[in-house]
Amino acid sequence: MDKILLKIVGLLNPLLQKTGVNIAQLHEILRIKLLMDNRRPRSIFGHKKNKTEGKPTSSLLATIMMVFMGLLMCFVLFITTQPLAGQALYFSIFMVMMAITLISDFTSVLIDSRDQFIISPRPVNDRTMAMARFLHVTLYIARIALLQGLPGIFIIAFIDGFAAIPLFALQVIEATLLSVLLVNLVYFVLIKLVSPQRFKDIISYIQIVFSVLIFAVYYLVPRLINTSLLQQVNLLKHVWAYFLPPVWIASLNEAVFHTGRSGWAVLCMAVIGLVFPLVGIWFVAKVLAPGFNRRLAIISTADGAANVVTPLTKKYNPDFRDKLANLLAPDGIENAGFKITWKLAARTREFKMKVFPAFAYVPIYFIYFALNGKGQTLTERYAKIQHNTSYIFLIYLTTFVLSSILQNVSQSPKYKSAWVYYTLPITLPGKILSGMYKAIIVIYFVPYCLVISAAMIFIWGPATINDILLAFSISLTYGMLLALFMVKGLPFSTPIMVKQGGGKVIVSFMIIGLIAAIGFGHVFISKWEGLVWLLIIPSVLINWIMFYQYKKQSWNDIELADIDG
Incomplete structure (x- = not known):
């Protein structure tokens, strides 16, 4: 699986090379990181150690649970008579689940400063290291995304026919890339704009808000929203819908299989959904990556730097x-x-x-x-x-x-x-x-x-x-x-x-x-x-x-x- 994922990354080599990324170094770093991932347990779907072999093995129950969650998500595809609205709702839930997994399980990976002591002494530039982090997270989360999207890939055949299966698989990949990109964009921008200590606090608050948001949606949405009202909803009548990434993803299906009711707006959103991840990767590598390692080094020493010894001559003022x-x-x-x-x-x-x-x-x-x-x-x-x-x-x-x-x-x-x-x-x-x-x-x-x-x-x-x-x-x-x-x-x-x-x-x-x-x-x-x-x-x-x-x-x-x- 790791070899297949690395070959898929190889398709982006021309784009990455133009941004200044060293392709050979990038693939070697990714290979090692994926190897290390297979040896460490996940916090969101915990792995158990095999007592006889002493090696961490993936839990079959965790795999079944991810597929089952994907199956539950598929029910929203039938909640409305408008395929665009059904798919937009499906990919909204899908992207939120991916974002939660990223924030809960990969925040520490993205801002891990240990690479500073291992890779930085080598001639590896900022763009290569930052892109390695981004693609490393993307590749691992792709495994989870494929398991959760697997039921939808087969169920879509009952809605739009078997020809929709490969397109829906492409939409799942598109949603995964957008989820990783949006979360990483937030992190990259924050790490450049705020102080290291403030950055850590903001990430903590983001995690808190996400956990509360998911809890509220799970309990309150079924109580506060009449699902019968969703059956005839038309997203294209609302201007705000045109700016939502899940609507861009759903527009691809609408533009290919429902051309009779899709206009120029739907076609443009479908193209944006396909192009945005590529533009985002270029933006991360070209604009945000420079200086990323230096900021990480500051973050890794932020806690120690914050503990400045107060001079004995300074008078303490009670607050x-x-x-x-x-x-x-x-x-x-x-x-x-x-x-x-x-x-x-x-x-x-x-x-x-x-x-x-x-x-x-x-x-x-x-x-x-x-x-x-x-x-x-x-x-x-x-x-x-x-x-x-x-x-x-x-x-x-x-x-x-x-x-x-x-x-x-x-x-x-x-x-x-x-x-x-x-x-x-x-x-x-x-x-x-x-x-x-x-x-x-x-x-x-x-x-x-x-x-x-x-x-x-x-x-x-x-x-x-x-x-x-x-x-x-x-x-x-x-x-x-x-x-x-x-x-x-x-x-x-x-x-x-x-x-x-x-x-x-x-x-x-x-x-x-x-x-x-x-x-x-x-x-x-x-x-x-x-x-x-x-x-x-x-x-x-x-x-x-x-x-x-x-x-x-x-x-x-x-x-x-x-x-x-």
Whole structure:
């Protein structure tokens, strides 16, 4: 397969040579990179190691899953009576899936700075190295694309006949090239325009936005869009459709097999879809590639360069975080736990990528359940939720955010730096934990709940304030139970755990079950306004007692990480 892919790349040799790429070096770099790909596991469809041979082997289940996903995508080809719209929707989903795979699995490959130490000392120019990265990603993603596009290649025969099979295969290749090109164009442009540190942050935020977007589309689109309206949709009536790459790809089929209803606009879009990837490759190699290696070298040292030692003569000026920490955590050790949690949470990309999507999941989940109603318009569903107690469910959903933060605040890929905790003369580490918990609540949970509460008051009115306060207090109780029984590590001091132990899973389910039971009880008593106000007092008292116990955690209660070299 690798030899076939390299021969396909060979078809681009005349174009690449004109841009200044060294063809012989390019093919040798690609050959080695493809060989290395076969030896390392993928993060999106994990490979398992063969215990007898010691070699990583592709999982048959992963292959079947990719083909099955491609089969599910084919259903949109029949959702409309307009073939152009059906194919445009199909290739939109296809390109999004390819982009997700690229961002989740190949961002590290594209900005991998190890080539700087291996290839740069050799006489290899920037254009050759940058194009090798681009084509390397393209070739690997082509394997996944062919598996996902395989069902569509055969199903298209039932729509346009067997003659459409080779054309649809060309469209799949075209969609793959466009996906890789667009993602890489964004990366190449960003790496030239922004600082190295800012570049890493932007890539992290792009990954977060993509994960939230896919989650929202999966849950909300079937609820918010009436699929029957798509059956007669005509994309050519909308000007914005002419600028969408999936429409360009779909236009190729329309121009070849449906010439009777395709005009000059469809023909032009089909040509653009074929020419754009070639123009994009030329643009990457000729315009964006020069200086790419130098920028990568800066990125590889960005983290180290950012840690500049502050001169001893420079006076430290307290900022807003210091003032807030002094106000909410007057104890010295607790104050340190508050500050270190705030600052490390703001700087740790892994923490943000795991926690930030949870803030978007809560409203998505709520809209999914609240607007669940067959045979009703969106206006009717909205009017319905205004006259029920579903808002209580919304405030309890915020515990999902609190749970996500607490499960990740102790974990870090650089956990060995936590040796500093164990060298300080601290007799009661629970104070660090209490400072950490206060920081979590103040920085993330309270502002988020305020936004949710404002939306609730706007939709359901001021009468919901007492329910909001009680639900918020009970949510804090849930957080304290998690902290007492689940969070046993100091801030960012333990290695990242992919899977929890059986005991912790059982405890987690028990806590969730308890809070769920309390939540249903809250819905039942919500009609008695005075009782809701009254129950806020014991709820706050229980929180205070549990926080006091949490603050008394000893070293024996702390989950120590293995920090030995």
